[in-house]
Amino acid sequence: MKMTARISDLEEVSKDIAIVIDDKGGLYDESSIEEDFYKHLFASAVSHFDHLVKLATELHYDGSGRRLKFGIVKKAGIGAFACVGKEDIDFIGVHFGTIALVSAIFTRMMSNPNILPNVGDASLETNVGQTYFIPVQEDLENFSPCRPTCSIRGYFSRFLALTGLDFIFGHEIAHITHGHLGILRKTEHFDPQKRRPKLSRLETHALELDADGGATKWTLEYANRVRNWRHKLPVEANNSLGISWREFYANERKTIRYCFFASYLTLRMTSADSWDRVAQQTVSQPLPPYRMGMLMQVYASALMQFFDLSPEQAQSQVSAWCIESEQAHANLLDESGKGELQLNAIASFITGVGNYNEEVNSAHEILAKELSEFAMGETSRMTHPRPRTCDYVVLKGLQRGVELFVIIEAKHSDENPKALELQCFFQEHEGITGLPFSLIFDSNFEGNVLDEALASDGRNYVCGVTQVTSFETVKLASILEKTELLRFSLQHSKCPKLKVDLIQVLDI
Numbered sequence: 001m002k003m004t005a006r007i008s009d010l011e012e013v014s015k016d017i018a019i020v021i022d023d024k025g026g027l028y029d030e031s032s033i034e035e036d037f038y039k040h041l042f043a044s045a046v047s048h049f050d051h052l053v054k055l056a057t058e059l060h061y062d063g064s065g066r067r068l069k070f071g072i073v074k075k076a077g078i079g080a081f082a083c084v085g086k087e088d089i090d091f092i093g094v095h096f097g098t099i100a101l102v103s104a105i106f107t108r109m110m111s112n113p114n115i116l117p118n119v120g121d122a123s124l125e126t127n128v129g130q131t132y133f134i135p136v137q138e139d140l141e142n143f144s145p146c147r148p149t150c151s152i153r154g155y156f157s158r159f160l161a162l163t164g165l166d167f168i169f170g171h172e173i174a175h176i177t178h179g180h181l182g183i184l185r186k187t188e189h190f191d192p193q194k195r196r197p198k199l200s201r202l203e204t205h206a207l208e209l210d211a212d213g214g215a216t217k218w219t220l221e222y223a224n225r226v227r228n229w230r231h232k233l234p235v236e237a238n239n240s241l242g243i244s245w246r247e248f249y250a251n252e253r254k255t256i257r258y259c260f261f262a263s264y265l266t267l268r269m270t271s272a273d274s275w276d277r278v279a280q281q282t283v284s285q286p287l288p289p290y291r292m293g294m295l296m297q298v299y300a301s302a303l304m305q306f307f308d309l310s311p312e313q314a315q316s317q318v319s320a321w322c323i324e325s326e327q328a329h330a331n332l333l334d335e336s337g338k339g340e341l342q343l344n345a346i347a348s349f350i351t352g353v354g355n356y357n358e359e360v361n362s363a364h365e366i367l368a369k370e371l372s373e374f375a376m377g378e379t380s381r382m383t384h385p386r387p388r389t390c391d392y393v394v395l396k397g398l399q400r401g402v403e404l405f406v407i408i409e410a411k412h413s414d415e416n417p418k419a420l421e422l423q424c425f426f427q428e429h430e431g432i433t434g435l436p437f438s439l440i441f442d443s444n445f446e447g448n449v450l451d452e453a454l455a456s457d458g459r460n461y462v463c464g465v466t467q468v469t470s471f472e473t474v475k476l477a478s479i480l481e482k483t484e485l486l487r488f489s490l491q492h493s494k495c496p497k498l499k500v501d502l503i504q505v506l507d508i
């Protein structure tokens with residue numbers, strides 16, 4: 001069975017979608033990418049999209065009879081599109097140029113020592129891939145993705161690029177799940193009686209901004225899921241990946257700040273330097289400054305909701321993030337690597353918007369009822385309690401008269417249901433020990449092997465190793481002052497349950 005939602009052949013979608021893809025140039029084949037760093041980033045982007053599609057499927061498609069697929073399309077300009085096709089298949093296409101340009105923006109930013117200087121060791125960066133302009137399509141000669149010198153910043157540039165791409169992909173998912181394409185199809189209905197009048201400019205703007213709101217929801221939801229996967233990821237060590245990951249994901253407010261940074265800049269990169277109502281009314285897409293302004297509003301309300309901020313506090317936080325992003329944009333484009341803030345784009349929107357946004361909002365309100373006909377509700381899924389696969393115990397005993405604490409963890413072996421992989425962690429005078437061992441239970445053993453190991457067999461083994469004759473069980477939180485032991489255990493643990501509890505008690 002094929003495990004990815006990405007299509008590699010036009011046969012995998014219905015004819016109508018295949019025609020759309022063909023019109024845009026067909027499917028892209030990334031085997032032409034030679035540079036290793038970019039090759040890897042490209043693969044990560046594809047796997048992010050795959051995760052997003054699985055998440056969307058879980059939330060909206062289960063039981064609907066429809067399926068969502070995606071593909072990378074041979075088009076060098078920035079862009080993406082969604083189609084609701086025949087044969088119960090929906091499709092999201094991403095231009096390969098989008099991946100190239102977004103990757104280039106953020107990897108080049110992190111190669112500049114003046115952009116997010118607190119991440120990693122910015123002094124290692126020399127801004128070698130100096131950027132004179134941001135092209136409108138892939139340009140590997142003048143604007144290729146480039147690997148920052150500091151490897152912490154290298155990983156960080158990937159997190160930013162992937163988050164920016166989540167925003168773009170999330171926008172397309174929202175077009176489908178919010179029912180926008182249902183209305184569009186009605187405007188093309190072959191039966192004039194059932195055909196809906198074409199969407200007005202205001203209505204189109206309303207749908208696009210609604211998709212941006214959905215995109216932010218996806219971006220934050222996905223980032224939050226990554227945060228919650230922490231105990232399953234190899235990110236506790238003090239290596240580049242660990243340090244970089246924790247900078248991006250360990251603190252929720254920082255994660256939101258970086259999500260804003262990544263989303264704002266994917267809009268800013270294509271922006272003209274000003275906005276006015278007259279120009280806006282002549283084009284069907286809301287212009288970037290408008291989308292940037294609305295992005296700020298969406299983030300301000302997220303801050304009020306998640307952190308109980310007042311509207312003023314939320315507004316000033318988002319304004320600071322906007323300046324941070326604008327400064328990064330200016331630095332990227334300046335020869336010296338340090339440019340002057342160019343706030344014209346966002347400022348012209350804020351001063352010029354007047355009641356335009358209210359008009360767009362009321363257009364959306366009028367559409368709401370019609371949209372609800374096509375919108376995909378969230379499927380409620382029963383969550384089944386999963387069987388426990390690992391556990392741990394914290395013990396206190398006396399070793400030659402000195403108090404000794406031991407953490408024992410046990411995890412089911414993947415191969416044998418009666419076998420356990422264990423580790424014990426303890427700190428003696430000479431230092432901290434992490435000792436792996438395993439236990440195999442008799443195939444006739446009927447009890448719970450985890451409980452048995454942690455209460456008796458595993459514990460006996462540890463008594464032998466540490467020469468402690470009797471142990472009592474204590475709570476993890478009661479050994480908080482043993483920070484070194486706890487951190488060591490977090491770095492080496494293979495038991496997600498222990499890792500979750502350690503992250504919580506260590507408050508990191």
Ligand SMILES: [Zn+2]
Nearest residue numbers: 171175208211
């Ligand atoms: Zn759109």
